Amino acid sequence: MSNTTTFLNRNRAFASDFAAADLPLLPKLRTVILTCADARVDPAHVLGLDLGESAVIRNNGGRVTPEVVKEIAAMAFIVAKMDGDQPGPFELIIMQHTQCGAERFADPDVQRVLKEKLGVDVSSVAITDHEESLREDVERLRIATEIPGYVVVSGYIYDVKNGRVREVIVPASLTP
Numbered sequence: 642m643s644n645t646t647t648f649l650n651r652n653r654a655f656a657s658d659f660a661a662a663d664l665p666l667l668p669k670l671r672t673v674i675l676t677c678a679d680a681r682v683d684p685a686h687v688l689g690l691d692l693g694e695s696a697v698i699r700n701n702g703g704r705v706t707p708e709v710v711k712e713i714a715a716m717a718f719i720v721a722k723m724d725g726d727q728p729g730p731f732e733l734i735i736m737q738h739t740q741c742g743a744e745r746f747a748d749p750d751v752q753r754v755l756k757e758k759l760g761v762d763v764s765s766v767a768i769t770d771h772e773e774s775l776r777e778d779v780e781r782l783r784i785a786t787e788i789p790g791y792v793v794v795s796g797y798i799y800d801v802k803n804g805r806v807r808e809v810i811v812p813a814s815l816t817p
């Protein structure tokens with residue numbers, strides 16, 4: 642059984658009063674949100690995103706990986722090109738969450754099995770302390786030379802038990 646019928650029906654309802662044909666390519670809020678793939682943590686719901694407001698990157702844990710660095714660098718490059726001589730603001734919001742599956746990656750047995758069976762090394766995306774992971778991720782961005790220093794980064798933890806988002810890292814550009 643597949644869920645496609647449900648989703649296609651929902652899409653028909655969505656498209657029946659579609660009014661977003663003229664949205665610009667650039668996100669209106671000039672923001673990228675990096676968050677976990679967890680189904681409980683959809684930023685459209687949690688942060689009330691409208692269509693066209695923000696780009697969203699999701700992976701296990703909402704962690705900064707080498708792939709995420711490349712994605713953000715490419716986006717920043719394209720946005721700067723569209724801006725012309727004076728690059729405008731570019732903001733990255735990292736939103737991780739409580740009860741994250743990436744906490745299981747901290748278990749050495751899980752790490753060993755994933756490495757053996759799938760050849761995947763999850764040690765760098767494991768979460769043991771949420772605030773620490775956020776700080777580590779901002780540091781990964783700071784030392785990534787591909788990402789321009791004017792990018793403003795902030796870090797948040799979403800609590801899946803009460804729906805609240807808590808600020809851990811206040812917005813600041815990568816290069817002060």
Ligand SMILES: [Zn+2]
Pocket residue numbers: 677678679701702703738740741742743
């Ligand atoms: Zn998660």
